[in-house]
Amino acid sequence: MSGNIVARRYAKALFAVGMKQGDAELEAYGKQLAGLAGALAESPEALRFFKNPVFSVEEKKAVLKQITDALGLTQTMVNFASLLADKNRLVSLPEIAEDFGAMLDEKNGIVSGKLVTAVALSDTRKVELKERLEKQTGKKLVLGFDTNAEILGGVVLQIGDSVLDASLRAQLNILKETIKRGE
Structure with a gap:
């Protein structure tokens, strides 16, 4: 999850709405939110446009409507995106999508990790x-x-917030510290 508190609050709110409507809607919201965030990520000029205070909320909503129509989002997601435009939070959409995805993964018992x-x-x-x-x-x-x-040699495994460093480098560093202490 991202460190953005505002993004987490919006993600939680959308997640709560999805939970009330059922698992199918929750999954659909996750896909649509990720699609919208991906569309904005692919277009840095769109993010710059939404950040720019020179443009009014109505102008931003007009551009947002074109994007949401092109993606074929449900009315609930269009309303959510419109709310973000009203509150000048469209630039937080990638973090909101990331937090929503993390909540969805947690609900589904999916954990992400990395093995080096x-x-x-x-x-x-x-x-x-x-x-x-x-x-x-x-x-x-x-x-x-x-x-x-x-x-x-060895491995470094990160699952969720936990890290297991079973690398040869880590073992050599432990040995080095032990020798320095004279144990």
């Missing part, structure tokens, strides 16, 4: 590791893989 290794892993090994981690956590895992030669 010193060398690239084969696809079969990635699948095997992901399945083993899902079994250990008891949750569905969206796992990203990365390589970093600086860890020398």
Whole structure:
């Protein structure tokens, strides 16, 4: 989740509306919000336009209407985006979408993580590791893989807010500190 308190509040409000309407609507809101945030992210000039205080709220709403019509958003999402325009919060839309997605993942028991290794892993090994981690956590895992030669060996695993650093570099640093202390 992003550190933007305002974005989190708007995401919570939309999430609460979606929860009252059911899981199907909640999922639809998540997809539409992500689509709208993606459209704005792909168009930096649109974000600059929405940030610019020279343009009135009505002008911003007119441009927003063109974007929402092109994306085919539901009336609830159009109303939500219009509210953001009224409150001059359209620039927070990417953070709102990120927070909403995190809330949706939490509700669905999905945890995102990242596994860093010193060398690239084969696809079969990635699948095997992901399945083993899902079994250990008891949750569905969206796992990203990365390589970093600086860890020398082993793995660095981040799942949610937890980090497990089982890299060779970390072990060598622990050994170095132990030797320095004279233990």
